[in-house]
Amino acid sequence: MIKEEVTIKSEKIYEGKILNLRVDTIELPDKRYSKREVVEHSGGVGVIAITEDDKIILVNQFRKAVNKALLEIPAGKLEINEQPKETAIRELKEETGYSCDDASFLANFYPTPGYCSEKIHVFFAKNLRAGQQDLDEHEIIDVVEIPFDEAYEKVLNGEIVDGKTIIGILLAKLERDRNA
Numbered sequence: 001m002i003k004e005e006v007t008i009k010s011e012k013i014y015e016g017k018i019l020n021l022r023v024d025t026i027e028l029p030d031k032r033y034s035k036r037e038v039v040e041h042s043g044g045v046g047v048i049a050i051t052e053d054d055k056i057i058l059v060n061q062f063r064k065a066v067n068k069a070l071l072e073i074p075a076g077k078l079e080i081n082e083q084p085k086e087t088a089i090r091e092l093k094e095e096t097g098y099s100c101d102d103a104s105f106l107a108n109f110y111p112t113p114g115y116c117s118e119k120i121h122v123f124f125a126k127n128l129r130a131g132q133q134d135l136d137e138h139e140i141i142d143v144v145e146i147p148f149d150e151a152y153e154k155v156l157n158g159e160i161v162d163g164k165t166i167i168g169i170l171l172a173k174l175e176r177d178r179n180a
Contacts, residue, residue, distance in 0.1 A: 003029040005036070018077060041118035045088040046075040046164040048106065048172045049098055049125040055145040056169070057096050057128075062140065071144065071154070072162045073169070075120075084108075084121035092125055096143045097133045100125040106171045111163050122168045124175070148172070 005026040014021040020040040027033055049057040062069045076091035078084060088103045103123035110119055135141060146154075154160040155169050 005029075005034075008033070037115055039116040039118070041077075041116055042080070043078045043084070043119045043121070044075055044164075045078065045084050045091060046073045046120055046122045046168050047088045047092045047103065047125050048073055048122065048168045049092055049096070049100065049128055050148055050172070051128055051145065054148050056148045056151045056172075057092075057098055058144045058146065058151065058165070059095050060142040060144050070162050070165075071160050072165045073122075075164055085123060088121070088123040088125070093131065094134045094136070095139075095141050097131040098125070099129045099131055101127040106175070107167065109167060120164050122164065122171060124172065148176075 005028060007024050008027055009025040011023050012020060013023055018041070022038050022040060024036045024038060025033060026036055051057065057074065058071050059074055060069055060071055074092045074095040076087060076095070078087050082090075085103055085105070089100060092103075093099050103125045106122045106124055108119055108121040110116075112118070133141070133143070151160065151169055152173050155166050160166060160169070
């Protein structure tokens with residue numbers, strides 16, 4: 001049986017705009033001590049948005065952490081006191097210009113629980129209406145619309161490598177197959 005690690009001391013190392021970093025001193029069940037570096041993140045959302053002509057709305061954005069542009073589902077960070085569904089609808093509009101009447105929950109997951117507290121909630125947007133992007137001041141995002149089956153193939157052949165996008169597309173594919 002896995003036993004909980006007990007935090008003896010916690011020290012904030014960095015406080016930033018989108019994340020914080022802390023180092024915890026923990027006691028293991030066998031009474032040994034160790035350190036855990038933890039990235040604190042408020043969580044985020046990803047949105048599967050498919051048009052009436054079966055095209056998935058993706059964004060192409062440069063990601064400095066991996067030093068390349070990635071094809072991703074629209075996504076964003078939860079704001080203070082904001083519910084994930086609200087975030088999903090807001091981020092879809094900001095990043096792509098598309099509005100929706102509703103978004104249904106698909107799943108949530110921890111992308112990197114070994115060192116980060118971030119939890120991502122994935123939603124499926126319904127009844128899309130095209131509009132204008134409303135990007136944050138320092139965002140540069142290209143909207144890409146491709147047939148859903150093509151996006152699914154890009155997941156399978158390794159062209160789409162973003163975790164939330166892979167999970168979102170696979171969940172959407174399962175849902176489509178179940179309802180077919």
